[in-house]
Amino acid sequence: MTPKEKDLIERMRACQICSEGMHPLPHPPNPVFQLHPDASVLICGQAPGNLVNQTGRPFTDPSGDRLRKWMGIGPEIFYDETRVAILPMGFCFPGYTANGSDKPPRKECAAEWREQALTILPNIRVSLLIGAYAQKWHLRKHYAGSVTQTVENWRQFAPDSFVLPHPSWRNNAWLNRHPWFEDDLLPELKNAVHSAL
Numbered sequence: 001m002t003p004k005e006k007d008l009i010e011r012m013r014a015c016q017i018c019s020e021g022m023h024p025l026p027h028p029p030n031p032v033f034q035l036h037p038d039a040s041v042l043i044c045g046q047a048p049g050n051l052v053n054q055t056g057r058p059f060t061d062p063s064g065d066r067l068r069k070w071m072g073i074g075p076e077i078f079y080d081e082t083r084v085a086i087l088p089m090g091f092c093f094p095g096y097t098a099n100g101s102d103k104p105p106r107k108e109c110a111a112e113w114r115e116q117a118l119t120i121l122p123n124i125r126v127s128l129l130i131g132a133y134a135q136k137w138h139l140r141k142h143y144a145g146s147v148t149q150t151v152e153n154w155r156q157f158a159p160d161s162f163v164l165p166h167p168s169w170r171n172n173a174w175l176n177r178h179p180w181f182e183d184d185l186l187p188e189l190k191n192a193v194h195s196a197l
Helices: 003-013 050-055 062-071 107-119 131-142 147-152 169-177 179-196
Strands: 041-044 084-086 126-130 161-164
Touching (some): 003 107, 041 131, 126 179, 147 161, 161 179
Parallel strands (some): 126 161
16 A cells, blocks of 8 residues: 555545534544455445444444355455445434434535545456445436336346345335336346456
8 A cells, every 4th residue: 555545535534524614523533444456346335323323443343244145255354444345325324314314415525535545556456336325426316216116127237236225124015016126137136246346
């Protein structure tokens, strides 16, 4: 890793943007991501949840267990930063809405860091775009208007990118209504991940 790359990662880890302004985070900023220039798989998610905020390690929750199963890899590969990069749209847990759901990722984060972070990932062979926020940002005009519509069009983006719903238990009903996701998309995703690694 070059000094310039190390400096960028250090500045990202020290980010305090969301502690300022009219709507600061409800807790101290704790940027959670995983980056290394050698990584060949990129996971683009929404933002860390409360449990991840506490551990400081991405996807250390049931969603992470499901995501690793979807990818067909274990924690030893998933947490090897030289193989898998994890770059959420927001680096910090955004807090909860009134009904107990996670708030959307903070917009300041992507505006400040995303383009810079992607420049130090030259070896990415496959990207996983999880949820609407990542899909809208990365796909731009090719985002179909909803996660369901976009994921239904997954073949349009594969094998370089895979559009996925969030692996949260909240999406169990969605997964049950769309058996093609497990039958058709996931085998292709596993093949692409294993090929990239």
